[in-house]
Amino acid sequence: MTDEALIAAAREASHHSYSPYSNFAVGAALRFADGSVxxxxxxxxxxxxxxxxxxxxAVSKAMADGKRGGLEAVAVTxxxxxxxxxxxxxxxxxxxxxxxxxxxxxxxxxxxxxIRRFKLSDLLPQAFGPASLS
Numbered sequence: 001m002t003d004e005a006l007i008a009a010a011r012e013a014s015h016h017s018y019s020p021y022s023n024f025a026v027g028a029a030l031r032f033a034d035g036s037v038x039x040x041x042x043x044x045x046x047x048x049x050x051x052x053x054x055x056x057x058a059v060s061k062a063m064a065d066g067k068r069g070g071l072e073a074v075a076v077t078x079x080x081x082x083x084x085x086x087x088x089x090x091x092x093x094x095x096x097x098x099x100x101x102x103x104x105x106x107x108x109x110x111x112x113x114x115i116r117r118f119k120l121s122d123l124l125p126q127a128f129g130p131a132s133l134s
Contacts, residue, residue: 013058014077017041021048026084028054028055040059058074072103075108085109085118
């Protein structure tokens with residue numbers, strides 16, 4: 001799957017957002033080495049602290065399906081005027097999955113007219129993960 005197709009999958013996922021409080025629909029799509037793609041969208045809650053970000057939902061779905069490595073790329077889309085980046089919590093959640101497979105995935109931060117590409121390690125330098133516990 002191309003980066004453009006991954007971004008399209010993230011945009012499609014954002015259409016399923018439950019964001020009645022912020023009206024900020026976010027979509028995420030994860031691409032794995034085996035060619036599979038897992039998507040997620042943000043899910044808000046009236047108790048704001050219980051909201052789930054799109055990236056966290058996608059990682060949860062992937063791990064629930066048994067994926068424990070091979071994360072190659074992540075696309076994140078949102079409605080704003082600027083490319084959207086994963087929040088700190090999502091960077092940590094993505095890092096956990098990436099470290100399980102020994103990868104440093106590219107993160108495609110998508111805005112209406114611009115795509116910014118980062119390695120996860122650039123967004124979360126000196127990350128704490130599974131290897132930190134051994």
